[in-house]
Amino acid sequence: MRIFDYVRPATISDAVVAAAEPGAAYLAAGTNLLDLMKGGVSRPDRLVDITRLPGLDGIEALPDGGLRIGALVRNADLAHDPGFARTYPAVAEALLSGASAQLRNAATVGGNLLQRTRCAYFYDTASACNRREPGAGCDARGGENRLHAVLGWSDGCIATHPSDFCVPLVALDAVAEVEGRGGRREIAVEDLHRLPGATPERETALEPGDLIVAVRLPAASAGFSSHARYLKVRERISYAFAVVSAAAALRIEDGTIREARLALGGVAAKPWRTRSAEAVLAGASPDPEAFRQAAQAALADARPSGDNAYKIELARRALVRILTLAAAGTPERLPALPASPFSSAPGALRDA
Secondary structure, eight states, X not given: OOOOXXXXXXXXXXXXXXXXXXXXXXXXXXXXXXXXXXXXXXXXXXXXXXXXXXXXXXXXXXXXXXXEEETTOXXXXXXXXXXXXXXXHHHHHHHHTSSOHHHHHHOBHHHHHTOOOOOHHHHOTTSOBTTTSTTSOBGGGGSOOTTSOSSSOXXXXXXXXXXXXXXXXXXXXOEEEEEETTEEEEEEHHHHBOOOTTOTTOOBSOOXXXXXXXXXXXXXXXXXXXXXXXXXXOSSSSSOOOSEEEEEEEXXXXXXXXXXXXXXXXXXXXXEEOHHHHHHHTTOOSSHHHHHHHHHHHTTTOOOSSSOTHHHHHHHHHHHHHHXXXXXXXXXXXXXXXXXXXXXXXXXXXXX
């Protein structure tokens, strides 16, 4: 049995000091961390329990029209908040497509952002993995890699980021508020996760002791609520991570796309914002040909990292599908199977 210290700080500043020590890790719901510890993948010397820190579990409307979500807000509570689901439907749909109801009731917003890859070689301590042990190599490169990255990968790591929640957050320019040893700062969620390059063990832009205290959605992101959806393609209908996922948010006026926001999941070590595709759509009619052109632009730089060339075409088709759904309008009620390609969309459309 591995021995580790357990501390429960009373303030955010105390938590940062405690977690800045080498070998420390933050503990909230533990839905990912505890599994990693049980398997010997993560072996922290100290757990810093933040579950009772004050002020991290609220959803707050900001004076400028934005929204601030505390890092300890539960995934289920956020997804089922009526005002949130109506204003940010793609984010709510992404949350409800993740894991199981039991896990969504426990998992937190901050923990969701920082969950680790589900690469089987990362979880198998008998396999070489540069994320787990820098310099060890990457057994996924010559192994079973049909679910691995097609964008932004390196010879050192071809793993993908597993979060559903992060994909629409990146599309909507969400920002993470981070408390660190130097005080509070902001990191765009798009910049929070790093591509592997030569240092795949450095997974995020966070420094030792840094604590995500909130996620903030800007006021402008609410303007996409009438045409915003999330799509998740997976190997079974529920309780599975995405093979490929996509978030789309459109602002359509007089039959023309004035602005588009797009992001992909399951294709890289971070949620992948597709600005080239957004540029193709700006000023275009919301029709299948424009959507196909956007999908081609989004995956122009994609390349297989192994036996996964199919994911490139799958991602293109997912983008066309999600753009079609978003252009049709956000349904009044979330589908019974959120984000599933097999779900129906009950209720009248908001812009009908």
